[in-house]
Amino acid sequence: MRRTLAILLLSTLSITACSSNSSSGDSSTGAAAAGCAPANGPVTLSFTSWVPDIQKVVDIWNQANPNIQVKVQTGPNGNGGTYQNFFNQLKAGNAPDLGQIEYDALPSFRVQDGLMDLGTCSDVTAAKDKFVDWTWSQVSFGEQGHVYAVPQDAGPMALFYRKDLFEKNNIKVPTTWQEYADAAVKVKAAGGYITNFSTGDPNQFAGFAWQAGAHWFTNDGTNWTVSLTDPATSKVAAYWQDLIDKKLVSAVPPWTDEWNNAYNTDKDWTWVSAVWGANTISSGAPKTSGKWAVAPMPQWTAGDQAAGDWGGSSTAVFKGSKHPYEAAKFALWLNTSTEALTALNKAASLYPAAKAGATLPALTEGVPFYGNQKIYDVFSAASAQVKPDFTWGPTMTQTYADAGDGFKAAASGTGTLLKALTDAQASTIQTLKSQSIPVKG
Amino acid sequence: MSVLSRRAAAMLVMAVCTVYFLTPLWWLFVGSTKPGGRGVGLWFDHFQLGTNLHAVLTYQDGIFLRWLVNSIGYTVGAAAIGTLLAAMCGYALAKYRFPGRETLFNIVLGGVLVPATALALPLFLLFSKAHAANTYWAVFLPSLVNPFGVYLARIYAASSVPDELLEAARIDGSGEVRSFFTVSVRLMAPALVTIFLFHFVAVWNNFLLPLIMLGNQKLFPVTLGLYTWNSQVDQRPELRGLVLVGACLSLAPMLIAFLSLQRFWRSGLGAGSLK
Numbered sequence: 001m002r003r004t005l006a007i008l009l010l011s012t013l014s015i016t017a018c019s020s021n022s023s024s025g026d027s028s029t030g031a032a033a034a035g036c037a038p039a040n041g042p043v044t045l046s047f048t049s050w051v052p053d054i055q056k057v058v059d060i061w062n063q064a065n066p067n068i069q070v071k072v073q074t075g076p077n078g079n080g081g082t083y084q085n086f087f088n089q090l091k092a093g094n095a096p097d098l099g100q101i102e103y104d105a106l107p108s109f110r111v112q113d114g115l116m117d118l119g120t121c122s123d124v125t126a127a128k129d130k131f132v133d134w135t136w137s138q139v140s141f142g143e144q145g146h147v148y149a150v151p152q153d154a155g156p157m158a159l160f161y162r163k164d165l166f167e168k169n170n171i172k173v174p175t176t177w178q179e180y181a182d183a184a185v186k187v188k189a190a191g192g193y194i195t196n197f198s199t200g201d202p203n204q205f206a207g208f209a210w211q212a213g214a215h216w217f218t219n220d221g222t223n224w225t226v227s228l229t230d231p232a233t234s235k236v237a238a239y240w241q242d243l244i245d246k247k248l249v250s251a252v253p254p255w256t257d258e259w260n261n262a263y264n265t266d267k268d269w270t271w272v273s274a275v276w277g278a279n280t281i282s283s284g285a286p287k288t289s290g291k292w293a294v295a296p297m298p299q300w301t302a303g304d305q306a307a308g309d310w311g312g313s314s315t316a317v318f319k320g321s322k323h324p325y326e327a328a329k330f331a332l333w334l335n336t337s338t339e340a341l342t343a344l345n346k347a348a349s350l351y352p353a354a355k356a357g358a359t360l361p362a363l364t365e366g367v368p369f370y371g372n373q374k375i376y377d378v379f380s381a382a383s384a385q386v387k388p389d390f391t392w393g394p395t396m397t398q399t400y401a402d403a404g405d406g407f408k409a410a411a412s413g414t415g416t417l418l419k420a421l422t423d424a425q426a427s428t429i430q431t432l433k434s435q436s437i438p439v440k441g
Numbered sequence: 442m443s444v445l446s447r448r449a450a451a452m453l454v455m456a457v458c459t460v461y462f463l464t465p466l467w468w469l470f471v472g473s474t475k476p477g478g479r480g481v482g483l484w485f486d487h488f489q490l491g492t493n494l495h496a497v498l499t500y501q502d503g504i505f506l507r508w509l510v511n512s513i514g515y516t517v518g519a520a521a522i523g524t525l526l527a528a529m530c531g532y533a534l535a536k537y538r539f540p541g542r543e544t545l546f547n548i549v550l551g552g553v554l555v556p557a558t559a560l561a562l563p564l565f566l567l568f569s570k571a572h573a574a575n576t577y578w579a580v581f582l583p584s585l586v587n588p589f590g591v592y593l594a595r596i597y598a599a600s601s602v603p604d605e606l607l608e609a610a611r612i613d614g615s616g617e618v619r620s621f622f623t624v625s626v627r628l629m630a631p632a633l634v635t636i637f638l639f640h641f642v643a644v645w646n647n648f649l650l651p652l653i654m655l656g657n658q659k660l661f662p663v664t665l666g667l668y669t670w671n672s673q674v675d676q677r678p679e680l681r682g683l684v685l686v687g688a689c690l691s692l693a694p695m696l697i698a699f700l701s702l703q704r705f706w707r708s709g710l711g712a713g714s715l716k
Binding site: 048050051052073074075076077080081084085088089091092093094096255276279280283284348349 | 562565566569570572574575652653655656657658665668669672673674675676677678
């Protein structure tokens with residue numbers, strides 16, 4: 001008797017993982033097929049987002065919409081674990097109704113058939129003109145009549161520069177990349193570096209390539225084509241390699257105290273970065289307050305007006321959601337209504353993808369840290385200049401990781417940026433093949 | 442002379458090791474006293490520990506305290522029950538003969554080799570099926586499992602609980618369960634403390650399991666909470682300092698556990714050596 005008790009206790013310890021064979025996506029019984037019809041009765045939606053203080057924004061909605069209550073779930077950012085959680089949840093059939101997904105991660109969810117096509121929701125397709133063009137093509141993958149997420153924020157890029165140091169040393173603010181390289185020499189002579197080349201931000205480099213007209217990934221409907229070394233990217237890579245070789249840029253790891261120090265102690269004079277970089281500089285380099293200004297990104301040809309983008313997320317509805325109509329309604333409110341956009345900007349300094357966002361009061365004032373310049377005007381113009389046909393690949397995590405490793409080698413002198421991109425291209429094609437995703441080459 | 446120099450050499454090695462291990466802790470403490478998390482350096486500068494502590498404990502309506510309580514809730518419960526289960530398993534494997542004993546032990550020991558990452562997805566699917574993902578039990582139940590503890594308990598039970606004593610207990614009419622709790626547990630106490638402390642550390646540091654299971658911030662343990670804060674540092678620069686202070690604070694329960702249970706450890710070193 002005592003012995004059987006002991007054995008029973010022992011066997012309960014060995015948990016047999018009887019993972020069910022539920023095929024992904026099939027758990028959406030009739031919800032997806034039903035299209036986008038409103039529900040009868042109160043609805044509760046679950047929404048996973050890592051925007052800080054998103055609960056405050058959602059509270060505004062919950063107060064005004066007692067019949068559509070949204071419950072917020074949070075966690076670390078997408079690449080810090082939440083994307084993997086989404087994939088796990090899609091497999092288990094308990095994914096939330098809505099989730100925050102950055103633009104460069106959307107294709108990986110699309111490829112796994114994890115996103116609901118909101119093209120059947122007339123409210124969503126009608127909202128197309130409310131968003132800046134390129135953000136819409138990011139969430140619709142260029143497919144007419146289909147859309148897979150609602151754009152939330154954007155990261156148009158511009159040139160942050162130390163106005164005081166440029167003036168003091170009589171260096172003209174560069175408007176082309178050639179002028180930028182020339183200015184780099186003068187800055188070096190004056191004892192600083194024009195900028196820091198970040199080996200840990202391959203997506204900043206992607207923004208540069210985007211501005212130059214590169215197309216890293218294309219999909220003709222069946223096959224993917226990967227070309228991380230197309231002429232535009234090669235041009236960008238050669239340019240930065242030249243600056244690295246001539247030691248005109250520092251190579252401090254980004255997002256560290258060391259990086260903050262470099263800007264705080266006048267070692268680095270500019271940063272080509274996205275709109276949210278304004279906060280990074282003001283919090284990391286407080287001693288330089290009032291000395292910065294923002295200019296448009298340097299161009300490849302004088303007189304051009306092109307910009308790149310770095311970052312930005314969307315609000316997607318996952319496949320299997322039982323209330324796509326309400327979920328789409330909430331997503332639209334979150335990303336187009338003035339009150340939500342103001343709250344999002346206040347909570348997390350998000351720069352809206354919606355056109356109306358450019359006229360938010362918070363974004364039309366002068367910013368003291370930047371000498372009271374109305375910096376958001378520059379970004380608003382830049383946002384309109386981002387090319388609308390840049391596609392991300394379905395395995396960006398791996399591509400970024402490989403490119404980042406190669407960049408680190410290049411910055412330390414053992415290798416070049418072009419080699420890093422060539423290797424990343426080869427390993428991306430390999431990864432796509434190993435995941436049975438049709439790819440050319 | 443040579444004895445002295447040998448002792449001096451040993452002390453030197455110990456001193457170097459001590460400095461090596463304690464420097465990060467010192468850095469953490471010094472960093473958490475500095476304003477705004479500008480924590481570089483090994484000496485104090487603008488000491489404001491009180492302000493920082495207040496900031497951490499009141500940020501976002503005191504969510505950090507909630508995380509600490511959660512961690513203690515997951516850890517103390519799971520470590521206590523897990524130790525008891527491991528001890529019972531090890532004891533049974535050591536003291537009773539039954540068919541399949543060695544096979545069972547080898548399977549349990551094989552569990553030590555399975556990395557947590559391999560178990561993450563199957564556990565998540567299991568709990569999702571039971572509609573228990575994103576709950577307290579999703580983290581608590583898997584934390585009860587401790588195959589290494591079973592191994593330790595078996596070894597210790599075999600060496601420190603004499604069969605003769607158990608025979609005597611049986612002759613006196615004590616049941617197996619009763620003799621386990623009254624006789625064997627007392628004899629195995631140092632091993633139980635060791636298993637408890639190992640398990641405590643493992644569950645306290647458990648990060649992957651809460652990451653995949655939990656979405657409700659109010660259920661996070663302190664490890665996941667600090668990681669989430671750390672990932673928001675770009676948008677919320679004040680979090681840089683709070684993460685440092687939070688990390689420093691989160692050491693406290695572990696320090697308390699180790700220092701208070703230390704005496705049980707020492708007494709066990711000599712046990713079983715005299716037979």
